[in-house]
Amino acid sequence: MPLEARNAGYGYDKNHWIFRDMNLKLEQGEVVGLWGPSGSGKTSLGRILAGYAEPMAGEVLMDGKPLPRAGVCPVQLVFQHPEKAVNPRWRMRRVLHEAEMADHPILNALGIQPEWLDRRPDELSGGELQRFCVARALGKETRYLIADEMTTMLDAITQAQIWQTVMATARQRNLGLLVISHDLDLLNRLCDRIIPMPVT
Numbered sequence: 001m002p003l004e005a006r007n008a009g010y011g012y013d014k015n016h017w018i019f020r021d022m023n024l025k026l027e028q029g030e031v032v033g034l035w036g037p038s039g040s041g042k043t044s045l046g047r048i049l050a051g052y053a054e055p056m057a058g059e060v061l062m063d064g065k066p067l068p069r070a071g072v073c074p075v076q077l078v079f080q081h082p083e084k085a086v087n088p089r090w091r092m093r094r095v096l097h098e099a100e101m102a103d104h105p106i107l108n109a110l111g112i113q114p115e116w117l118d119r120r121p122d123e124l125s126g127g128e129l130q131r132f133c134v135a136r137a138l139g140k141e142t143r144y145l146i147a148d149e150m151t152t153m154l155d156a157i158t159q160a161q162i163w164q165t166v167m168a169t170a171r172q173r174n175l176g177l178l179v180i181s182h183d184l185d186l187l188n189r190l191c192d193r194i195i196p197m198p199v200t
Contacts, residue, residue: 001063002027003049003075003144003176009057010044018044019198020057026176028143031167033187034180036197042180043080045197046148049178050077062144072099076137080149082129086121092132093117099139109165110135111158127158134162138169144176152181163190 005024011017019041026032036042047053049060051067060067067073079085086095096102096117110131121129130150137145147166151159167190170177179190187194 004061005045005049005055005058006061007058008045008048008055008060010041010048010053010055014056017056022058022198024049024178024195026144026178028176029171029174031170031177031179031191033191033194034178034197035182035184035187035194037182040197042182042197043148046077046146046178046180049144050075050146052077072139072141074141074143075146076139076142076144077146077148078130078133078137078150080152082126082133083121085133086129088121091118091120092124095132095136099136101135101139104135106135106138106165106169109168111161127154130154130158131162134166138166142173142175144178145170146178146180148180149182152183 003026005022008022009017009020022045024034024045034042034045044053048055051073062075067075093102096107101107102117112131112135116124116128134150145166151162154162166177169175179187181187184194
């Protein structure tokens with residue numbers, strides 16, 4: 001069964017909504033784009049779908065049930081700014097070890113160099129750090145991956161390598177992939193279908 005947002009709404013308060021009545025369904029094995037301009041609530045919806053925030057209206061369900069609150073969440077989110085997603089005091093080997101990805105073959109596919117594993121986040125470039133965030137999000141428990149503008153800040157070569165690896169992994173493991181972006185060209189290249197954010 002799918003990951004769903006049903007009549008979801010989110011805002012500053014009940015009188016100031018960022019979005020309302022949002023319905024989205026993502027099946028495993030499907031690549032869906034979520035499109036909208038800056039400020040339309042794309043990131044807020046991504047956080048809600050991954051369990052980082054609660055909707056102010058409606059609900060989020062996976063397999064017809066609320067997201068699990070214990071253990072590793074099967075819905076993983078890759079943020080646009082990787083430095084905000086990693087403990088700055090941890091070395092990268094520990095970051096991957098937490099997700100049981102420290103020795104996974106995907107590290108090589110993502111271009112992660114062995115010597116990077118003993119570095120802390122501030123000793124890596126943005127592109128290097130984002131590769132680790134992607135690897136961590138693709139842990140064995142993941143069924144749905146939400147990519148929130150995850151390559152927007154990166155150079156073209158790094159973007160291509162990350163997307164190639166993510167798309168191949170999603171196909172191999174039958175993951176549901178939600179690509180959040182304001183870039184329609186990117187979404188048209190990657191996605192089976194595109195959902196626009198509602199206008200409030």
